[in-house]
Amino acid sequence: MATALLSLLLLVANVAASHVTGPPRCATPPDEGSTVHILHAFGPCSPLRPADPFASWEDTLMDLLSRDVSRLIYLTSLAASAGRSFVPLAPGRQLLQIPNYVVRAKVGSPPQSMLVALDNSNDAAWFPCSGCVGCPSASPSFAAARSSSYRTLPCGSPQCGQVPNPTCPAGAKFCAFNLTYGGSSIQAGLVQDSLALASDVVPYYTFGCLQKVSGNSVPPQGLLGLGRGPLSFSSQTKNLYDSTFSYCLPSFKSLNFTGTLRLGPVGQPKRIKTTPLLSNPRRSSLYYVNMIGIRVGRRVADIPPSALAFDPATGAGTIIDSGTMFTRLVTPAYSAVRDEFRRRVKSAGPVTSLGGFDTCYSGTVTAPSITFMFMGMNVTLPPDNVMIHSSAGSITCLAMAAAPDNMNSMLNVVANMQQQNHRVFFDVPNARIGFARESCTA
Numbered sequence: 001m002a003t004a005l006l007s008l009l010l011l012v013a014n015v016a017a018s019h020v021t022g023p024p025r026c027a028t029p030p031d032e033g034s035t036v037h038i039l040h041a042f043g044p045c046s047p048l049r050p051a052d053p054f055a056s057w058e059d060t061l062m063d064l065l066s067r068d069v070s071r072l073i074y075l076t077s078l079a080a081s082a083g084r085s086f087v088p089l090a091p092g093r094q095l096l097q098i099p100n101y102v103v104r105a106k107v108g109s110p111p112q113s114m115l116v117a118l119d120n121s122n123d124a125a126w127f128p129c130s131g132c133v134g135c136p137s138a139s140p141s142f143a144a145a146r147s148s149s150y151r152t153l154p155c156g157s158p159q160c161g162q163v164p165n166p167t168c169p170a171g172a173k174f175c176a177f178n179l180t181y182g183g184s185s186i187q188a189g190l191v192q193d194s195l196a197l198a199s200d201v202v203p204y205y206t207f208g209c210l211q212k213v214s215g216n217s218v219p220p221q222g223l224l225g226l227g228r229g230p231l232s233f234s235s236q237t238k239n240l241y242d243s244t245f246s247y248c249l250p251s252f253k254s255l256n257f258t259g260t261l262r263l264g265p266v267g268q269p270k271r272i273k274t275t276p277l278l279s280n281p282r283r284s285s286l287y288y289v290n291m292i293g294i295r296v297g298r299r300v301a302d303i304p305p306s307a308l309a310f311d312p313a314t315g316a317g318t319i320i321d322s323g324t325m326f327t328r329l330v331t332p333a334y335s336a337v338r339d340e341f342r343r344r345v346k347s348a349g350p351v352t353s354l355g356g357f358d359t360c361y362s363g364t365v366t367a368p369s370i371t372f373m374f375m376g377m378n379v380t381l382p383p384d385n386v387m388i389h390s391s392a393g394s395i396t397c398l399a400m401a402a403a404p405d406n407m408n409s410m411l412n413v414v415a416n417m418q419q420q421n422h423r424v425f426f427d428v429p430n431a432r433i434g435f436a437r438e439s440c441t442a
């Protein structure tokens with residue numbers, strides 16, 4: 001169905017073609033000061049770009065949604081109380097549970113450049129290291145032997161106590177740890193080296209040096225966790241950046257566009273709407289906020305308060321996640337929003353469904369606005385953050401979904417499509433998260 005191709009898909013194809021004919025493959029603007037460019041994971045410069053573009057818009061949507069489902073399973077397992085576990089769904093076509101954005105990081109001295117996935121719901125950073133078994137072989141890996149500032153951490157170090165599942169068998173000198181990320185199991189040594197994003201160098205940054213990986217959910221050049229736990233980037237760079245950052249995520253409409261990650265309190269928006277950041281001591285990496293309602297047009301959807309309530313004991317509540325593409329709501333919340341949306345939409349055609357989206361229309365659609373109502377802050381989404389269109393304009397869907405039936409998730413996830421073209425400000429010292437409209441087209 002060539003006419004129904006999503007612009008995303010066309011861009012992937014264009015970009016692939018442009019590689020052959022010369023224009024600079026990755027003409028990204030240089031990172032400066034404390035501002036780092038954020039690239040699309042599927043964009044021309046990204047190592048995560050799919051090798052073979054999808055055949056149709058429907059395939060692309062199915063793939064993006066299935067990635068989201070596997071991420072939701074992962075987030076739910078992070079949010080749920082310990083001991084609860086989920087069986088990953090059978091992977092479909094090359095199911096990668098990867099975040100959607102990458103940034104350039106420089107590791108070691110002299111610096112080795114890596115394009116690492118950005119994940120604000122994770123703490124750890126890890127990079128594939130030379131000799132890693134099972135790491136994606138086509139990608140560069142970090143050569144520790146070529147860095148003069150590299151060092152391993154001993155088993156008794158405080159950092160070794162902060163990683164999940166440290167492995168320090170009797171007689172072991174160096175700390176290692178095991179981790180599951182999406183559908184992959186990872187074995188890594190705990191090490192330190194210099195890390196720089198933009199121009200600030202962080203000495204002795206603690207990260208995992210991947211030694212062995214099974215499964216295909218691992219971002220090829222590593223991951224940088226921007227969560228809130230002790231080993232996250234924000235915690236380890238507290239003296240430099242005061243656990244403060246903001247990002248502007250570029251729209252999926254143009255994979256060429258880059259957004260920015262701005263580190264530290266300097267240059268952050270002064271006048272910005274904010275909502276309190278909630279702490280869940282059991283799941284310290286996640287950025288929980290209090291979403292109290294969702295307005296569709298002028299009417300607040302009839303959502304039972306329990307569907308939105310924050311509960312540290314069960315992990316229920318709402319998080320702001322950079323790695324999920326389409327907002328997922330627990331079923332009672334989603335149903336209420338969807339029903340209100342369907343009542344207010346203006347379209348000549350009937351409601352259809354497509355690849356996991358249940359509220360789609362053919363032809364011209366006038367959609368009501370959607371406002372996320374957080375404690376103290378309403379965020380009204382621009383139409384591009386609410387509806388996803390096929391490039392031919394023939395089908396338009398509400399770009400949100402309920403958690404899959406079989407998952408029993410209690411987590412509402414405000415995902416990156418809904419955050420696109422906003423500056424989202426994470427101000428941990430003042431326990432707040434801010435939203436302001438901005439075009440992320442650096």
Ligand SMILES: *[C@@H]1O[C@H](CO)[C@@H](O)[C@H](O)[C@H]1NC(C)=O
Nearest residue numbers: 165166167177178179186187
């Ligand atoms: C970590 O993984 C290794 C290799 O798969 C395994 O031998 C070891 O038992 C694991 N350790 C823990 C604590 O899970």
Ligand SMILES: *[C@@H]1O[C@H](CO)[C@@H](O)[C@H](O)[C@H]1NC(C)=O
Nearest residue numbers: 015018023024025027254256
């Ligand atoms: C994206 O970048 C490529 C190569 O730099 C260029 O040829 C193409 O026109 C750009 N596309 C858009 C939509 O800007």
Ligand SMILES: *[C@@H]1O[C@H](CO)[C@@H](O)[C@H](O)[C@H]1NC(C)=O
Nearest residue numbers: 295298300373375376377378
């Ligand atoms: C958000 O919108 C609701 C409903 O329209 C309104 O009652 C409330 O005062 C608004 N909150 C803020 C912080 O503006």
